[in-house]
Amino acid sequence: MSKFRVDPGLVLEKEIDLKAIEAIKMIQWHPITLKYWALGGSSGWLGTNTTSITRCPDGVGEFQHYVNGSIYYHPSIGAYEVHGLIRARWSSLGWERSFLGYPKTDETRTPDGIGRYNHFQGGSIYWSPSTGAWEVHGAIRGKYSSLGWERSFLGYPLTNESTCPDGVGRYNHFQGGSIYWSPSTGAHEVHGLIRSHWASLGWERSFLGYPISDELVVFGGAGRISNFQHGSIYWSSTAGVKVLRERVRVHVKILETPTTFTINEQFAAMQEVYAVAGIRVDCASTENLNLPSLNDVDVGGCTMGSVTSEQTTLFGNRNFVGTNDVVVYYVRSTVPGYNGCAAHPSGRPGCVVVRSASRWTLGHEFGHVLGIHHVSDNNRLMTGGGTFNITNPPPDLTTGEGTTMRNSNLTIPL
Ligand SMILES: [Zn+2]
Structure with a gap:
């Protein structure tokens, strides 16, 4: 039996004097009754009740159905209404005994002013006129929330959370993209042309596997990239969509901050060109070096396989640098003067780039x-005429050049 008093169905229609109101306040009305009254009672939009207040099948809470909805009460949450297509979705999942549990809100207008939602103990149901009502929960809901719910580029859900065809992960599709989750990769969004390309390859069952990042801006913003378990998909307006299956790990050592193009711009330019060869450019670390005696570094003839004592000293600075990683040292100038120089000591792969270098120098070196x-x-890209004189940006890499680069032991399969 409920410990609460239930609406006798008459009180509101009577003229009540102040003493009666005080008396009513002393009564502990059932929270479902109070919620029903707050929503207008039998003359409100819920309409008249079609059941009495009834214990839920889970034995914990109580509910009352009405012509146009229901009010559910859980002792530690309170009483909230559900109605319409959101109620229908909740019902289809199994009411309070589903993973959603009990409602934690009434049906509420979304901040974008278009749709409606209820939050539940175990997730949410979102509805809009054009998409219908679908549930989101768990880590996928967490990602959806972190991106800004329906006001994000994702918009409203188009599916419930569903099991991926590989039987391992889960996904929701949304108006503007998808969120994919697997136990080992977590939840990440994928959208736009990158999502389209991943879909064309076979989603999570493709060689790429699950996304391990959201879509990211590449360094200086020339492109966008989503990283997957076994590769990346890159997009830029000039390169289009490219699948990247190898990576080069670059460590940045700064003796002198670049002045003509920022490091980000140089990385963006390098990535834009290297994407054509299917190579991802990872900036693995950045470190400032205080080495004034090497700021105008003697590079001799800048001949591959031949280095000066200053180059040997400079390239000895390899904090954080793993085997097969590469390093760029940003300096004020080289002696004699070049944009950069790729000659490096054996076993210490890297290059020098001067602060006034072109956008393409980093990728060239x-x-x-x-x-x-x-x-x-x-x-x-590999013009010998100076990268400031590149006439058709982004510069070309040939198929043969790409093959040579991927065959280097400094490019690692993803
Ligand atoms: Zn060169």
């Missing part, structure tokens, strides 16, 4: 480090 050589064509 690492091209040398990865085994490709000068050409006389100012449309190409």
Whole structure:
């Protein structure tokens, strides 16, 4: 039996004097009754009751159904109404005995002013006129929330959380993309042309596996990238969509901060070109070095396989740098003066780039480090005519150059 008093169905229609009101206040009305009254009682939108207040099948809470909805009460949560298509969705999942549990809110207008939602103990149901009502819960709901719910680029859900065809992970599709989750990768969004390309490869059952990042802006913003378990998908307006299956790990050592193009811009430019070869450029660490005596570094003839004592000293600074990682040292100038120089001591792969270098110098010098050589064509990254003179940005990498770079032991399969 309920410990609460239930609406006798008459009180509101009577003229009540102040003493009666005080008397009513002393009565501990059933929370379902109080909620029903707050929503207008039998003359409100819920309409008249179609059941009495009834113990839920789970034995914990109570409910009352009405013509146009229900009020559910849980002793540690309170009483909230559910109605319409959100109620229908909750019902289809198994009411309070589903993973959603009891409602924690009434049906509420979404901040975008278009849709409606109820939050429940174990998740939420979102509805909009064009999408219908679907549940989101768990880590996928957490990601949806962190992105800004329906006001994010994702918009409203188009599915319940569903099991992936591989039987391992889970997903919700949304108007503007998807959130995929698996036990080992967590929940990440994927959207736009990157999502379309992943879908065309076979979603999580493709060689890429599950996303391990949201879609990220690449360094200086030239492109976008989503990282997956076994590769990345890159997009830029000039490169289009490219699958990246190898990576080069770059460590940045700064003696002198670049002045003409920021480090981010140089990385973005490098990634844009390297994407054509299917190579992802990872900036693994950044460190400032106080080495004034090497700030105008003697590079001799800048010949691969031949280094000066200053280069040997400079390239000895390898904090954080793992085997097969590469390093760029940003300096004020080289002696003699170049934009950069890729000559490096054996076993210490890397290059020097001067502060006034072009946007393409970083990618050009690492091209040398990865085994490709000068050409006389100012449309190409490896032009010997100076990367400031590149005529058709982003400059080209040929198929053969890409193969050589991927065959380097400094590019690692993802
Ligand atoms: Zn060169």
